[in-house]
Amino acid sequence: MSASPSRHRVALAVALAGVALSALTVFVHERISADPGYTSFCNLGGAINCDVVLGSRYGRMLGVPVEGLALTTFALGAVLAVPGALGACAGLADLALLGLASASVGFAFVLGVIMAAVLHHACLLCLATDVVIAAWFVTVMPLAGRFDPTLSAAWWSRRGAARTVAAAAMVFAVAGGTLAAVRRPPPATNLAEVRMRDPQFVDWYTGLPVRSLRELTAGEEHAKGPSDAAITIVEFSDFQCPHCAEAFPDLRKLVRSRSDVRLVFRHYPLDSSCNASLPVPLHPNACLAAIAAECAGDQGRFWEYHDVLFENHEHLERESLFRYARELGLDLAAFRVCLDDPATRARVGQDVDVGNRVGVNSTPTLFINGRAVAGKLDRTYYDYALIIEKEGREAHAAKGGS
Incomplete structure (x- = not known):
């Protein structure tokens, strides 16, 4: 069985590129795990957000970081390519290399489906890794044609065995990756379990001011949940803020599913037209959207309007605000008067003043029983925080x- 040294050398180079990229992704993942408020360089906002993907429960498979698995796979692939790159007859090493490359494609496919269909976010580091995997697969697969086509050869040197190993590895990776993705560990029920699962989060969270x-x-603020709830979350938020829009569904589900949680909403638009702490309007429609929410509140529909604003946070111009009011059946004449009333803007300003006094400088900022969390958390971390507070x-x- 002959092997092309040049093809093995390309496979080695691609595998080493995968090692470097995976190591960078491991670093980013560790920063996200150590500090849930950390924002990585590949968090571009909106749907392009490595932090959401790596920080989700799919960032680990069977308790192991996915990029750690990739790092190990690429490193092993580099080792297996060395004999052929040196001109040796690789034999079993080539067979294992075919299996690794095929399994990597299968696993990457599963993770790609999760990003697109479940998380609805893309991770640039993950996509770059997928490109490296695809290049590795295309480089390695032709080696199967160099195995012996005769049945008299040893089983590991037969072409049929090479193709079978490649196909089986891909099927196994797809099946195993899918099973690992859908498998959910039972939720933590006490602080001891939370500390065992994520001691870094416990240390970070309990050290917050x-x-x-x-x-x-x-x-007098807008609030949902029992007034005597054991846990009160005060949210300072901005309706035009992408991170606030990402936090919104988790917080809504949290309040709906927990009778011991109360959510208090306070405005903190990152818009200098009503927030004097900002030199320029980062979100130019945020103040008007906050005022509109107050006007909806005057008609008893604050939370419904709040939900619509976050669901449409990229479309908050004045015309859209009136359209949302009309769709909710609000009195548009009263809504118009309220929207232009300086007293309504002053109400929003009162929330901003409180936020500035307690150190808010970004959105969302959550105070969970008074503990300041800058940025949104993954849903699992909300559950952990509530256990710690309770x-x-x-x-x-x-x-x-x-």
């Missing part, structure tokens, strides 16, 4: 605290 709820609320409250009460 805490504000008194009296500094954050005055009792057990902390219970421990405080057991000591006789109020």
Whole structure:
């Protein structure tokens, strides 16, 4: 069985490129895991967001970071390509190389489907890795044609065996990747389990600064959930902010599914027309959208209008705000008067003033029982945070605290 040294050398070079790219992705993933508020260089906002993909539960398969698996695979592939690159008759090494490259394509396919159909976000680092995998596959696959076509040869040197290994590896990777993706560990139920699963998050979260709820609320804000809830989340948000729009569905589900959580919404538009802490309007429609939400609130429809704004956060010009009001059945004449009333803008300004006093400088900023979290969290981390807060409250009460 002959092998082309040049093809093995290209396969080696591609595998080494995969090692370097995977190592970079591991670094980014570790930063995201260590600091949920971290924003990576490949977070371009909107649907192009490595942080969402790598920080999701699909960033790990069976407890192992996906990019760690890729790093190991590329490193092993580089080792297997060395004998052929040196001109040796590789034999079993080529067979294993074919299996690795094929399995990588199958696994990349599963992760691509997850990004597109489940997460609805794309990771540039992941897509770059997919390109390297595709190049590796195209480079390695012709080696199967160099195996012995006769049945008299040893099984590992037969062409049929090479093709079978390649096909089986791809099928196994697709099936195994799908099974690992749909497998959910049982939810954590106490602080000990949270600490065992993610000690870095516990250390990061418990080290965040805490504000008194009296500094954050005055009792007149828009709120959902029981007034005596064990956990109060005060959200300072901006309707034109992409990260706020990403946080919105998780927070909505959280309040709907938990009877012990109360969500308080406060405006913090990143728009200098109502937020004097900003030199320029980062989100030029954010103030008007906040004012419109207040006007919807005057007609008892704040939360419905709030949901519509986040679902359409890229279209918040004045005409659209009136269209949303009309679709919700609001009194448009009263809505128009309210929208142009300086007193309504002043109400938004009161929220901004509170945000500035407690150190808000980005959106979303969440205060979970007063603990300041800059940026949105993955849904799993919300659950972890609530466990930490609930057990902390219970421990405080057991000591006789109020």
